[in-house]
Amino acid sequence: MPFDSERLHSALGRRHLLALGAASLAAHALPANAGDAWPTRPIRIVAGQAPGSSNDSTARAFADYASQKLGVPVVVENKPGGGGMIAAENVARSAPDGYTLLISLHSQPAQAPVLLKKPPIDTDRDLLPIAAMGVGPVVGVVNKDFPARTLEEVIAYSKKKPVNIGNYSIGSGWQLMLAQLAKDTGGQFNVVNYKGTGAMLMDLYAGTIDMGAGSLAGVGAGLDKGAIRPVVITVGERSGRLPGIPRWVDAGFKGPAYEDLAECNMLFAPAGTPPEIARRLADLMVSSVSESPRIKTVREALHEEGPILTGEPLRQFIDRTWPSYRRMTRELNLKVD
Structure with missing residues (x-):
């Protein structure tokens, strides 16, 4: 589906640029070699869905690959519930140092501001999107x-x-x-x-x-x-x-x-994560498609052939889909406690 270039300057797009800018400023406050030193200890990936889902399968396959490439343990914790916000809040309130990550159905942070009466976090400002893998049909x-x-x-x-x-x-x-x-x-x-x-x-x-x-x-x-x-x-x-x-x-x-309601499993870090760490994680997600047998198996099971979204294509995807989710949620008057 072609992207609408005029929507790239939507309010949501501007908020994501602000979030990315904040991440960059935070990184400048850290030692210059913060990204180079990472990782030196285990990494935790929080999955927003329970086992048996594409979300869980993607998280575990990526964790296995990332562990091999980074040389540290990468573990997965499932924290389903709360419209994905149990997992998202856990990650958003963690230190922005690359050691706590989120893999969530992107519809959950897209929906949270309008679906939940009292969202525990601001998903536009508190989470940094890094990469996204489609779920196939x-x-x-x-x-x-x-x-x-x-x-x-x-x-x-x-x-x-x-x-x-x-x-x-x-x-x-x-x-x-x-x-x-x-x-x-x-x-x-x-x-x-x-x-x-x-x-x-x-x-x-x-x-x-x-x-x-x-x-x-x-x-x-x-x-x-x-x-x-x-x-x-x-x-x-x-x-x-x-x-x-x-x-x-x-x-x-x-x-x-x-x-318009495409779905994918999106990798996030807490806002403020150094750009170099975010880039390395995005590169890992991209390379996993060709280098990880487990990722290949997951994508074959999903019948997923689309590219991994990172950088500008990822921002365009968010700018196109998140407003659609939110607009329709309001129009259909969906709301949960």
């Missing part, structure tokens, strides 16, 4: 025994009886899509929030809920076993892994909710 799936077998049938069913739908993250693009779909079709969708894809899929397999969504890394095993059936590709392009499954636009649904 995100697919909406139904339980194998659910009577509707296609998106059209799901919508028809929802007009007669509520569909219970699992959501892997409060305020996710999936949740916004469902809210918009209800407005556009008159369907009834009861959203059940989970702390990650894994817990949601357990209930979906058991038939406790009717429908859910996730990356192919999360839902792939269930598809292979026939426990769930795909009905729509909610994010990304058509995939050979999902023959005949339409995207929203193929099914006739257009607009920001169906076309």
Whole structure:
């Protein structure tokens, strides 16, 4: 999807430039060799989602690669919940020295200022975006025994009886899509929030809920076993892994909710992290795609082929997507405590 250059000077873009400027000023206050000396002790990566998600898989694969390249242990801690803010706050309030990092679904810090009544941090100012890896196609799936077998049938069913739908993250693009779909079709969708894809899929397999969504890394095993059936590709392009499954636009649904809400796993550091450390981390994420067998395995499981976003392309991505998430959250009047 082409970027809109006029949006690069949006208020969000300016705030990120201010945050990057603050990081640079903080770095000048540190010893000149602060970046060169890093790292000298273990690094902690906090994952915003529970095990069984693309977020967790990406964090652990990157931690393994970073440990090998940097020569220090890199450990992963899962801190799901709070719309991703438990993990984000833990990292944002840590020392900006490169030893505490966050890997989060980018929709969570994008959503926090408008979705949460009292966000614990300012995600625009307190976190420094470093790199982002896509999650490949995100697919909406139904339980194998659910009577509707296609998106059209799901919508028809929802007009007669509520569909219970699992959501892997409060305020996710999936949740916004469902809210918009209800407005556009008159369907009834009861959203059940989970702390990650894994817990949601357990209930979906058991038939406790009717429908859910996730990356192919999360839902792939269930598809292979026939426990769930795909009905729509909610994010990304058509995939050979999902023959005949339409995207929203193929099914006739257009607009920001169906076309602009890309998802990715984004690496953050606390604001004020020295630029040299941030650059080294970004370079590690980029090189991991070609050098790390575990990262390659994760990307193959996701069917993800897009580039790693860093620097200016990353800022452009944030400037395009975060305002869309926030605008739609306000328009749909979504709010959680």
